[in-house]
Every structure is written in C-alpha cells, then in structure tokens.
Amino acid sequence: MLPKIANKPDEYNDYKFRTWEKLGYIDYMTQQEYAQEVFGADSPNVSQALLRDSSFYEKFRTDLSARGYKVEALPISGYLYATKDVALLTRVFRWYAKLIQIDHPYRIQDPNNPGLKRGYFLTRDWGGGLALAASGTIYKYQIWVDDSFPFFHQNIVRLNMGRSYPTFDGVPVLDVISGGQGRSARREIRTTVRGEEVSFFTSIDEHSLKYKPVLDRLDMNKFEDNYADGNLTTIDPSMLGTSFTIGMYSLLLSLAIGLTVGVIAAMKKDRIFDKITMAYIVFISSIPTLLYIALFARFGMKVLGLPDKFPFLGSQNILSYILPTISLSLGGIAGEALWIRRYMVDQMNADYVKFSRSKGLSQAEVFFKHIVRNALIPIVHSIPMAVIGTLAGALITESFYAVPGMGKMFPSAISDYNNAMIIALTFIFTVVSILAIFLGDILVTFVDPRISLAARKEAR
Amino acid sequence: MAKTAERFAFATFDVLESERIAGPRYSYWKSVFQTFFKRKTAIFWLALLLSLTLMSFIQPLVSGYDPAVAPNINTPSTWYQKPSAEHWFGTDDRGNDLWDVVWSGTRMSLSIAFIAAAINIGVGILVGAVWGYSKRLDPILLAVYNVVSNVPYILRSMMLMYIFGRGFWQMILAMTITGWLSIAFFIRTQVMIIRDREYNLASRCLGTPLKRMVTRNILPYMVSVIATLIYQEIPGLINTETILSYLGIGLPSTYPSLGRMIDVYWSFVDTYPHMIVFPGVVMGLVTISFYVVGQLFADASDPRTHR
Numbered sequence: 001m002l003p004k005i006a007n008k009p010d011e012y013n014d015y016k017f018r019t020w021e022k023l024g025y026i027d028y029m030t031q032q033e034y035a036q037e038v039f040g041a042d043s044p045n046v047s048q049a050l051l052r053d054s055s056f057y058e059k060f061r062t063d064l065s066a067r068g069y070k071v072e073a074l075p076i077s078g079y080l081y082a083t084k085d086v087a088l089l090t091r092v093f094r095w096y097a098k099l100i101q102i103d104h105p106y107r108i109q110d111p112n113n114p115g116l117k118r119g120y121f122l123t124r125d126w127g128g129g130l131a132l133a134a135s136g137t138i139y140k141y142q143i144w145v146d147d148s149f150p151f152f153h154q155n156i157v158r159l160n161m162g163r164s165y166p167t168f169d170g171v172p173v174l175d176v177i178s179g180g181q182g183r184s185a186r187r188e189i190r191t192t193v194r195g196e197e198v199s200f201f202t203s204i205d206e207h208s209l210k211y212k213p214v215l216d217r218l219d220m221n222k223f224e225d226n227y228a229d230g231n232l233t234t235i236d237p238s239m240l241g242t243s244f245t246i247g248m249y250s251l252l253l254s255l256a257i258g259l260t261v262g263v264i265a266a267m268k269k270d271r272i273f274d275k276i277t278m279a280y281i282v283f284i285s286s287i288p289t290l291l292y293i294a295l296f297a298r299f300g301m302k303v304l305g306l307p308d309k310f311p312f313l314g315s316q317n318i319l320s321y322i323l324p325t326i327s328l329s330l331g332g333i334a335g336e337a338l339w340i341r342r343y344m345v346d347q348m349n350a351d352y353v354k355f356s357r358s359k360g361l362s363q364a365e366v367f368f369k370h371i372v373r374n375a376l377i378p379i380v381h382s383i384p385m386a387v388i389g390t391l392a393g394a395l396i397t398e399s400f401y402a403v404p405g406m407g408k409m410f411p412s413a414i415s416d417y418n419n420a421m422i423i424a425l426t427f428i429f430t431v432v433s434i435l436a437i438f439l440g441d442i443l444v445t446f447v448d449p450r451i452s453l454a455a456r457k458e459a460r
Numbered sequence: 461m462a463k464t465a466e467r468f469a470f471a472t473f474d475v476l477e478s479e480r481i482a483g484p485r486y487s488y489w490k491s492v493f494q495t496f497f498k499r500k501t502a503i504f505w506l507a508l509l510l511s512l513t514l515m516s517f518i519q520p521l522v523s524g525y526d527p528a529v530a531p532n533i534n535t536p537s538t539w540y541q542k543p544s545a546e547h548w549f550g551t552d553d554r555g556n557d558l559w560d561v562v563w564s565g566t567r568m569s570l571s572i573a574f575i576a577a578a579i580n581i582g583v584g585i586l587v588g589a590v591w592g593y594s595k596r597l598d599p600i601l602l603a604v605y606n607v608v609s610n611v612p613y614i615l616r617s618m619m620l621m622y623i624f625g626r627g628f629w630q631m632i633l634a635m636t637i638t639g640w641l642s643i644a645f646f647i648r649t650q651v652m653i654i655r656d657r658e659y660n661l662a663s664r665c666l667g668t669p670l671k672r673m674v675t676r677n678i679l680p681y682m683v684s685v686i687a688t689l690i691y692q693e694i695p696g697l698i699n700t701e702t703i704l705s706y707l708g709i710g711l712p713s714t715y716p717s718l719g720r721m722i723d724v725y726w727s728f729v730d731t732y733p734h735m736i737v738f739p740g741v742v743m744g745l746v747t748i749s750f751y752v753v754g755q756l757f758a759d760a761s762d763p764r765t766h767r
Contacts, residue, residue, distance in 0.1 A: 285692075286751030287744045288699040290706050290722055294740070298729070395614060396703050410615070411707040414622045426611065426619060433610045 009075045017083055023165060023420060024091055027084045029069065031060055034082075050079065095423070101158045105136035108211050113226065126189050126206050140209040140227035153207065161424035167416045173424040178241075180234030181404055182315070187233075193224055204230040236315040236404070243394055243405035246321060250328035251386055257329070258336025259379070263372060265337065266344035267363075277337055284334035289396050293327045297400065300326070310403040324401045328394060332386060336379065343375040381444040384436030488680075488763070496760035502753065509749035512742070516566035525560035528714045532556070540732050549738040553728065558735065562742050565716040570746070572628065572717075573697040576635040580697075581689055583640040588647025589674045592655060598648075605645050608638050614703060621704055626712045635700060643689055650685055654678050684761040691754015695747040702743070718743045 005011040014030070021028040035049035035056060049056035060080050061071050069082035086094070105118040118136035125131045131144035139155035146153065161173045168176045184203035191198060200222060212219065212229040219228035237245070265277040284292060300323040301308040313320045347353055348371070356366050394407030402408070406425065413421035445451050496502050532538040532555025541551040549558035591601050608616070620634035651674075654660065660677055668677070698718070704710030705719030713720070718739060725735040759765060 282751060282755070283748065286695045286747045288695075288702040288718070288747060290699075290702045290719065291740055291743055294722065294726070294736075395618075396706070399707055411618065411709065414618060414709050415707075422619070422622065426615060429615055430611050433612065437610070 010077055010079075013074055013081070017081065019165065022163065024094060024162070025086060027069070027086060029064060029082045031056070031080045034060055034064070052078070095162070098160050101160045103134075103137045103139055103142065103156050103158065105134055107138050108136055110211075110213055112213060116226070126191055131207075135225065135227075138210055140211075140225070141207045144207055146207075155207075161427065162420035164418055164421050167413070167418050167421075173420050175231070176239070176421070177406060177409065177424070177428075178238045179231060180236060180238055182234045182236030184232040185235045189222075193222065198222070203232045203234075205233040206230060239404060239406050239409055242315065242403060243398070243407055246325050246328060246398075246403065246405065247387065247394060249321070250325045251332065251383075253325065254329035254332025254336055254386075255379075255383070258333040259340055261333065262337035262340035263344065263367070266341045266348075267367060269345060274341075277341070281334045281338045284331055285338075289331065290400070292330060293397060293400050296327050296330065297323060308401065310401050315404075324397055324403050327401070328397045335386075339379065340372075340375050343378075344371050347371045347374065377444060377448045380447045381440045383443065384439040385433070387432070387436055486766075491763075491766040492683075492757075492761045495765055496757055499756060502756040502760075505749050505752045505756070508745065509753050512566070512746050512749060513570065516563045516570055516746075519563040520560070520567050523557070523560040523563070525556065525564045525716070527556075527561075527564075527716045530554040530556060540728075540735075542732075543734055543738075550732075550734045552725065552735055553732075558738055561716055561721065562739050565718045565721050565739065566742055566746060568628075568711070568715055568717040569698050569701050569719070569743075572631060572635075572701050573694045576632050576639065576697050577690065577693045579632070579636040580639040580643055581686070581693060583636075584643025584689075585647055585679075585686065587640065588644035589651055589679065591644055592648040592651025592678075593670060593674060601644070601648075605641055608641055609645070613639070613642070614700065617700055617704065618707070618709060621709045626709065628711065628715060631701065631704065631710060634704075635697060643693070646689070647682070647685075650682055651678055654681055684758045687754060687758035687761050691751055691758060694750045694754075698743075698747055 005015055017026065017028045020026045032046065032050060035046040036043075039045040039049070048054060057080060060082070064071050064082040067082075067084070069084045071080055071082045073080050105120065108116060110116060116136055120132060120134045120142065123131055123133045125141065125144060127146065129144060129146055132142045133140050134142050137155075139158075142156050143152075143154045145151060159174055164171050164173050164176050171179075186201050186203045188199060188201050198221065202222065204222075208231040209223075209227040210229040211226055213226070215223075215226060215228055222228070236242075261277055265274040268274050297308040300306045306319055306323050307313050308323060310320050310324065344367070353366060353370060356370055361369070394403075394405060395410060396407075397403070398405045398407035399411055406428075409421065410425050412418075413425065532551075535555055538551055538555035539553055541547055543550040547557050547559065549562060552558055552561060587601070591597055611619075616638050617634045620637055621631065624630035624633055655678070660673065663673060663677055701710060701717060702719030702722065705717050706723045708723070710719055711717050721739040722736065722743075725739065729736045
C-alpha cells in the first residue's frame with residue numbers, strides 16, 4: 001500500500017491521517033467532509049466549496065480552529081484538512097465505550113432496505129443443527145449449538161477490541177486471535193433456497209454470516225436473505241485454540257508428573273531419587289527458560305525424532321504438539337514437585353502426623369490421608385494461576401517452536417508495532433489472570449472446608 | 461603475709477569483662493561463614509561462580525571484542541572454525557573468536573542482571589520494610605500491587621521495552637520499573653509477621669523510633685530471606701534478558717549478550733553445534749552457580765542451622 005502512494009504526497013498524507021483516525025489516535029476532517037457535513041452530502045455547494053477562490057476555505061479554518069483542530073493544507077492540491085490529537089484518557093474511555101457490542105433486531109438501519117424484517121426465529125443451519133436466528137441484527141445466527149468447544153455459541157454479545165494494523169490489516173483483533181488459520185476448507189452444502197433444492201461448494205462459515213447491504217448473483221444463489229457476508233472456515237485451529245490445547249495438556253502433565261515425583265521424593269528423602277529430583281528442580285529453576293527449551297527440543301528431535309518446529313507437520317498432526325506441550329510443562333513439573341516435597345518434609349514432624357502415627361496408621365495412610373490432603377490445598381489454589389503461567393511461559397515456547405498461538409502473537413505484534421493487538425492481548429491476559437485468582441479463591445473453599453469467603457458475623 | 465601481697469593483686473570490677481563471660485561467644489556473621497564453608501559443594505560452586513564472574517568482567521577488557529566490528533568478515537577461512545588451541549571455543553559465522561564473544565555476552569547479561577537486581581532488591585527492601593510497618597501506606601500500595609501484579613512480569617517488561625525502545629538502560633528500566641513491587645510485597649508480608657512479635661512490642665514500649673526498629677530489629681532477622689531473594693532474582697533477570705533479546709525486543713545487535721547469542725547462532729545448531737554449545741554451557745554454569753551458592757548461603761544464614 002505505502003510504496004504505491006509514497007510519491008503522491010496528498011494521498012500519502014490522507015492515508016496517514018485516516019489510518020491514525022482508524023486506530024483512534026486523532027480526529028481527522030477534510031475540507032470535503034466538512035462541506036458535506038455543512039451542506040448535506042449531495043448538495044452542489046460541496047463542489048463549489050472546493051473551488052480555489054471559495055470563501056469556504058476561511059470558514060473551514062475558523063470553524064475547525066474553534067473546535068480545537070489544527071488546520072493545514074495539502075502540499076499539492078492545497079485543500080485544507082484538520083487534525084486533533086485524542087487525549088490519552090479519551091482514548092481509554094472510547095476503547096471501553098465500544099468494547100461491548102450487543103446485537104439486537106434494530107441494529108441494522110439500511111435506508112435502501114426499508115422492508116427488512118425484524119425479529120427472532122428458530123431455524124436449522126447447514127449442518128442441520130438447531131439455531132436461534134434473527135433478522136435486523138448484524139449477525140444472522142444469534143445462538144447455536146454444535147460439536148466444537150464450548151458447544152454452545154452466541155453472537156449476541158460480542159467484544160470489540162479494535163482492528164489490527166498493520167499485520168492482518170483491518171481485521172478485528174478478536175477475529176485474528178479466535179478465527180481459524182491456514183487455507184480455507186471447502187465442503188459441499190445441500191440446502192433449500194426459496195423453496196428450491198440447491199447444492200454448492202463453499203468455505204463460508206454460516207454461523208458468522210453478517211448483514212450485507214448489496215447482494216450479488218452468487219449470494220442470491222446461496223442465501224435467501226441479506227445475510228451473506230461470512231468468514232471462511234479454515235483447516236487449522238485459531239491462535240486461541242492452539243494455545244489453549246497446548247496450555248491445558250501441559251498443565252495436566254505438570255500436575256500429574258510434578259505431584260507424583262514430589263510425593264515420591266518426599267517419601268524417599270535423601271535417597272537417590274530425591275537427589276535426582278532436587279537436581280532437576282535446581283537445574284530448571286536456575287537456567288534460562290530458553291536454554292532448557294532449546295536443549296529439550298534438540299533431545300526431542302535427535303533422540304525421539306519429533307519435529308522441532310510446529311509447521312513441519314502442521315496442526316493436523318498430533319506429533320507437532322508433543323514437544324511444545326512437554327517443553328511448556330517442564331517448569332511446572334519442577335514447581336509442583338518442589339512445593340509438595342517441601343511441604344511434606346516440613347509436615348512430617350507436625351503434631352497431627354505424630355499423633356496419627358501413634359494411633360497406628362501405616363506410613364502410606366499417614367502420607368495420603370493426612371499430609372498430601374493438606375498439601376493439595378495451596379496447589380488447588382494455584383491451579384488457575386498456573387493457567388496464566390502457561391500463558392506467559394507460552395510466549396517463549398511458542399516462539400521457539402513457531403507455534404501459531406497467542407504467545408507467539410504477542411512478541412510479533414510488538415515487533416510489528418501492532419498497537420491494537422498489543423492492547424487487546426494485554427487486556428485479555430490481565431482479565432484472564434484476575435479471573436484465575438478469583439477462581440482459585442472459590443476452588444479452594446471446595447477443597448478446604450475451613451476456608452469461608454463470606455464475612456462471618458461473630459467477632460474473632 | 462608479705463609474700464601473698466607480692467603475688468596477688470586485687471582485681472577491679474570490670475563490667476565489660478563480666479558481660480563477655482556471661483554471654484556465649486556467638487558472632488552471627490562468623491557462624492554464617494563457618495556453616496557455609498563447611499560444605500565442600502559450597503566451596504566448589506562459589507569458586508566456579510567467582511571465576512566465571514571475574515573471567516567475564518576481565519576477559520572482554522583484554523580482548524576488546526565489539527560486535528559492531530568484524531575484522532575477519534572478508535576472510536572466509538576464519539569462519540566456522542572448530543575449537544582448537546588457537547580458538548578455544550572455535551569461531552563464529554563472521555570469524556569472531558567465540559571465546560571473546562561468549563565472555564562479552566556473559567558480561568553484558570551479568571551487568572544487566574546485577575544492576576537490575578540491585579535496584580529491584582534495594583528499592584523492594586526499603587519500600588517493603590516501610591510498607592510492612594506503616595498502616596496508612598498499606599492500602600495504597602496494596603492497590604497498586606494488585607493492579608500491577610495481575611499482568612505477568614514478562615508481559616510487563618515486554619510492554620515497557622516496546623515503549624522505551626531497545627537498549628541497555630532501557631532494558632534495565634523495563635525490568636525495574638515494576639520489578640521491585642513483588643519483592644516489596646514479599647518483604648512486607650515477612651515484616652508483618654515479625655512486626656508483632658513480643659520483642660518488637662517490648663522495643664516499641666521502650667520508645668524505639670521507627671527507623672531503628674526497621675533497621676535494627678527487623679532487617680537482620682531477614683538476612684536469609686533476602687539471600688533467597690537475591691539468588692532467585694539474578695538468574696531470573698538473566699532469564700528475562702535472554703527472553704527479551706531472543707524475541708528481538710531486547711538489546712540491539714551492537715550489544716553482545718547471552719540471549720542474542722542463542723538467537724543469532726541457533727540457525728547453525730545443526731551445521732556448527734559448537735557455536736551454540738559453548739554459549740549455552742557458560743550460560744547454564746553462570747546461572748546454576750548463582751542459584752546454588754545463593755541457596756547454600758541462604759541456608760547458612762538461617763540462625764537455626766548454626767550450632
């Protein structure tokens with residue numbers, strides 16, 4: 001885009017300011033736009049106002065200066081334009097003001113389509129599933145059920161975090177993160193359009209269908225109504241989905257292995273197994289993450305013969321996921337093992353342990369019925385936080401293995417100066433971590449009946 | 461009788477001497493070092509740590525390596541050399557001696573880690589000590605902490621690097637601007653635990669001023685806690701530096717560093733593995749020795765381990 005207009009100063013200027021306006025950094029008004037605002041869009045006065053000797057120049061200058069704009073002239077044509085920086089707080093306010101978008105049957109106001117029906121109705125989608133659809137809304141399908149996680153989907157409340165720029169130019173940030181990746185997947189659809197049986201090949205995802213003001217012939221062949229503007233279904237899962245899959249499996253792996261190893265190490269304290277475990281923990285917690293991931297990737301590639309870059313085999317092959325998942329769990333294994341081992345070793349001389357031993361409980365009973373149960377409470381509390389840990393840890397793992405996930409998106413957004421994406425990702429990571437802390441507090445009340453979140457009436 | 465008077469003299473009553481006899485001979489720092497040096501592993505890792513640190517700070521002065529200058533770039537015969545008597549670690553893709561590159565990189569990473577850790581821990585301890593003591597400051601700082609700590613540390617430093625741009629001091633700033641908060645919070649909790657112990661209550665009743673309470677009563681109690689912080693902070697900061705540099709938002713290419721070395725040399729890992737093995741081993745040894753020495757020192761500085 002830019003090289004083409006780089007030697008056309010007027011267009012370059014206009015493109016620059018329009019982009020900044022789109023990203024929300026400035027307010028921008030050209031002479032033509034202001035004339036349209038003053039005289040009405042189709043008025044002949046608009047072209048009059050752009051003539052060289054028009055008095056509109058002076059009016060533009062005074063009016064927009066009065067509104068706090070900075071008025072300047074384009075270098076070649078001499079037309080005026082006005083810009084105003086948006087203050088930081090205003091930008092923050094605007095971001096939140098348009099964050100939550102609610103779809104309703106009076107959302108679309110199309111002057112060319114006054115007869116647009118408004119209301120909700122039940123229907124079946126192309127796959128035959130039951131769905132609540134609507135007319136007059138932005139999205140056709142409002143609520144539907146299918147076989148992909150989380151099975152129950154809706155389009156009524158959507159988050160708007162701005163549009164991505166310059167990478168994924170113009171695509172809403174959330175669509176970049178949660179939309180599919182890779183080439184589009186075509187499939188045959190059999191449906192009825194205006195009472196006729198039709199079948200066609202398409203890669204359109206019908207659940208993302210949006211209102212399209214002007215339909216062309218191809219749309220008419222596929223759709224009955226004005227909802228013809230859909231995203232494409234793709235073969236690869238979204239960034240969010242990829243990260244989530246890897247993160248969850250690695251969390252499960254680190255809990256399973258870490259807790260088992262930690263408990264065994266504590267039971268065999270100062271024996272060879274314990275020493276190896278401690279050496280592993282020191283190794284993982286001291287050396288840089290990058291180093292042990294690189295080391296493990298070499299091991300996985302040379303010894304196990306697994307791909308050390310995700311795209312070698314792609315998202316469809318399960319082998320691509322193995323090394324990133326294990327790499328991500330290496331740190332978690334060390335953390336869980338260290339915690340449960342230290343806790344159990346500390347508790348071995350506690351009074352309640354001595355008491356239960358003197359009651360005649362076996363060593364295993366003392367361990368699993370008393371110590372492990374107590375040690376698990378803080379671990380349950382930390383599980384949601386560990387989810388965030390995997391998110392943050394995924395930054396380096398995903399970058400190293402070139403996994404097309406959220407973790408890789410963040411550093412690449414930074415190096416591409418993709419501000420909207422950076423803001424959205426920071427927002428998401430932060431919200432997720434707050435929710436996780438909250439969830440941890442709730443979870444722990446289930447595990448430990450002594451903890452109550454409600455304020456007690458009686459004084460302490 | 462006269463003989464007795466010759467041989468014996470009346471001793472004067474010496475207050476200091478009586479104190480010394482009554483109290484057991486115990487010097488805190490002497491016991492710390494005694495406990496520490498009793499372990500052979502401690503001596504081994506400390507020696508390794510000192511030699512690595514000294515090497516990385518002295519060798520670059522001798523070699524004068526500068527990544528912006530590549531004198532052998534036009535002599536392909538000097539590229540990709542395997543380790544030899546002349547080039548102990550071999551040479552890299554531009555004919556630089558890897559021995560020089562590795563030590564300058566280590567120096568850069570260590571300098572960043574040292575400076576940032578000093579700031580983080582210094583500010584963290586000071587603020588944490590006051591924070592734990594002052595009930596008026598507590599809600600304010602707690603609110604700040606809750607807001608900031610919800611963003612993972614690595615994300616925060618990446619965001620800040622993005623704002624400040626790439627560079628040595630920018631990186632230190634990005635690491636320290638919020639890095640002290642978690643340390644201060646940790647210290648605050650420790651101070652709160654110790655604050656209301658009986659000996660402090662007594663001390664307060666006797667009118668000890670706040671400053672003296674913090675510096676004399678509480679901080680010495682926390683030497684092992686602080687040692688723990690230091691040994692976790694330095695490898696942690698080296699880790700942050702490598703991640704930032706590896707992702708291409710850390711140090712610019714005119715600076716050598718461990719993270720940049722992994723980034724730049726990783727493409728040669730199959731063809732010339734020595735280019736990645738030596739930086740990796742040095743990096744691993746530096747961080748492990750810091751961690752182990754710190755851990756052993758923290759153990760030794762806990763008075764309960766003293767006999």
